[in-house]
Amino acid sequence: MRNRKILMAYAGAVRRNKAVVAILFAGLMLFGGILSTFHALWTNNHSVSSSIREDALWATYQIDREATKFAEIVHEAIEHPAKASLADLLLRFDLLYSRHETMEDADFPAKFRNDPMLKELTEDTSAILHRLVPIFDKMAARNVIDPTDFPKLLGEVDALKAATERLLTGTHHIRADLQTESHEETARIYEMLGGAIAAMTLALGTVIVLIWRQLRQLEIARFRLQRLSEELAQSAASAKAGAKAKSAFLATMSHEIRTPLNGIVGMAELLAATPLDMHQRDRLGTIRQCSEGLVALINDILDFSKLESGKIDLEHRPMDLGEIVDGVVDMFAPRADAKGIELVATHPLGSWMGDPTRFRQILVNLVGNAVKFTEHGAVAVRIFETRRGEGRSGLRVLVEDTGIGISQENQTRLFGEFTQADASISRRFGGTGLGLAITRRIVEALGGEVRVESREGLGSTFWFEIPADRIVDDEPVAIAPGLEVRVEAATPLVGSVVERSLAQLGHSSHRAAAGGDRRRVALWEASAFATATLAGRVDRTAEVVVFGHGARAFSAEAVDVVEGALTPRRLARLLAHRAEGTRWRGNPSPFVGEAVADAPIGSGRVLVVEDNRVNQTVAKGLLERLGFVVEVVDDGAAAVERAARGGLDVVLMDMQMPVMDGLEATRRIRAAESERGDARVPIVGLTANAFASDREACLAAGMDDFLTKPITRDKLAATLAAHADTSGEAPATPATASDVGEVGTDAAAVDEAHRAGLLDALGAEGLAELTDVFRQDADRLVEEIAAAHARGDREGVRTALHTLKGAAANVGLVGVVAAVDEVRAAGGLDCPDAAGRLAAAVLRGWRALAQAEPADAAQSARRA
């Protein structure tokens, strides 16, 4: 094939060379033709100009004529001597003689000059004339005609006459020859010219033919290229169609698998709420674990197939590192706790532009792996901001563990598809092996890279770096001043991470050393504290705070404890409490608390729109346990009909249904509401997965939120709580709603530490005045947001949100700050109940302030 191509290329080159040679040849011919034509014309012209000679025929004719006239006059004189005039006779002779002279001297063509006969005749004529000269000279001298000369004269004259006649005919013949020759010469020149012109014509024709061929070949090449591109486009289209078919197949399959799976998960949830004996609960736990594993597996496969087909929807919006990191470590805190390993994180505080969903996904994959493969020690997440030049920044994320490690050989194929370090690991730890392949693809899609460094038996460090620009308008986080903080960690990894977090908060070690009369705080890792207590090495002059796995056990010995993963945000919170002298007892892993799980959170009416019987039962069961009144319909059309009657607090809408799908139903419900002027009922979509495209579709159709299947009690509770604010029939106590509404974010309404700082700086009166100003501003801003929202003024919403956030941060109303972030995360204008949410957050803030005020007052009194 390759040889053939080369041959063809060579043949093409030869053809092209031939064409070049032909053009060259034709050009030379053309040139030669022009030269020869020029030469022929020039030669002809030259011969014409050089052939300008006296006309020999005319001269001979003249001499013959003169000879005849002379003969006549001589005969006349002989016959009538009396009448004869000597002068006439002499003149005739002189004229004849002059003609003869001309014959001798004139410049005739060579042909005449060299003809022997003509030469002889001319000489004869000349001889006769010369013999006559003395006779006429004698007559002239004597001035008389002498009759004795007549006989001689007569003979000579007749001979002369005969000679001139022959001269004339001879000259005529030669002239005829000459003319013929001249014609032949002319014909020859015309032939040459014709030949030259023919050659030129041929050459010109060749050039034209070659140019035409060249043009035709160009045209053919163009046509071929076009056909090729069409073929390519066709094959690309069919390939695309194939990929689409594959995606569609996967989507359908996963939907088909999910539906029964959701049933299993939901039913297991319901079953767990019933009285069970220990074995039953144990087996139910296994069922739940298995089905959750299955859900994760299907999600991975679906995710990977989407990434594979290049259908990765990247977002570009603010992401709060603290929020993401806290969420991820919380997710794995129970697992880490169960294994007895520490989980810590450190990162710079603030927000960056990026894709929070994808960033979180990568982090979940890496931290999940690290926790999975670590039996003792710790897993640490460290995030650094990097400079990428030209004012751009990036984030470098390291996930370190003290786990089993990965051999050099295995590291190379770690990020491939469906591979784990080796088969035995797969059996021991489970998993699809897709996690790292997905991670790599996402990181690359985000414009970054992922690497691993590991030593078998010592642990692994996975790190990735992506471009991300810091959002400069983020307010600096309050630092708790006046404290000298020391870290006492059992594991060096944990120690260094916590030290770094402290540094982020402005507590560098040398600064701590500089302070003399500062209050001292010792941060003890639980295991280190246990050891130190046994050895009696605990420094009791410092306030003892215990953190990490098992910290709660030391509640009695310590001034405060932080159970679970310590992150910069939690450290800040802890230090703020220390500065206040209050106890926080941070427990950032709320979703394991059984007490919370059983509490009903709502009393509203929820419409479940779902075609699948099992899912209907699950949703109904879960919602009823949460305290809601539940109605169920089978499809979108029925939902539209039911919504028209009103009285609903929330609608849970499945996306894929027969008759009318969820998006269409939502659009119709929204249209009907605006037509009637009714309030918007919150609609929560139930989607198959968490891709941006699905969420965008939900929000675009008019939904307020979405839930990823399978639905669990926790997810349902969190989502419904977020939308309970707008129901009007608020849950029994605002405090409960607030707690549940911020599940996983552990946000409080008020930043006590910040307010304490303000109180120090401004005094009680100043703080009250500042709060009052904000109270007025906040009401106005919320109204502005509502108005801008109604107008569809995106910029207006954005500006007002920014102002509100800044103002709220000033007075320490972090609940409002969080609500603004939430609204921003939901896309500002695209967040349907933005104003409602913000108003609720502001209200919660006032309540919290009202409760805290006596404490503020008391504190200010004490300090004063």
Next chain:
Amino acid sequence: MSHFFRSVVAAALCTALLAPAQAGTLAPPKGAVVLTVTGKIATTNVGATAQFDLGQLSALPGRVTETETPWTKGKTRFEGPLGSALLDAVGASGESLHVVALNDYAVDVPVEDFRKWPVILAVKKDGKPMSVRDKGPIFVIYPFDVDPSLYNERTFSRSAWQVKSIEVR
């Protein structure tokens, strides 16, 4: 060339000097008449014609033309009055000259030729008067030395010899 210019200047000077004396008048010939001019002429001396002997012709402004001709061997020196001087002498006003030779050979020469080129009516060849046997007494010589393009058959046919009369038409 310089020779030609000198000749022309000399001719022009002669014309300028002699013109007033000859204007309107022409003396009758003293010797043998060699040229008779007839036709549209203003100045006459014998009846309606202007007749010249060799002396009169030689007295007219002339020129020496040294050239090759188809009828002579090598370079020949011709000498004689300028055609234009003759026309001025007779006060010619026609367009064409009908030149007739002793043997009754006749040819029409445009007056323009005499005005455009210094054509002479040669009366001497190589310093000697020309006999009839030697194409005399008058030979119309075009200045081939001045303009080589004159060397063609048309000029040859106009170069009449043994000229005896000219009719101005």
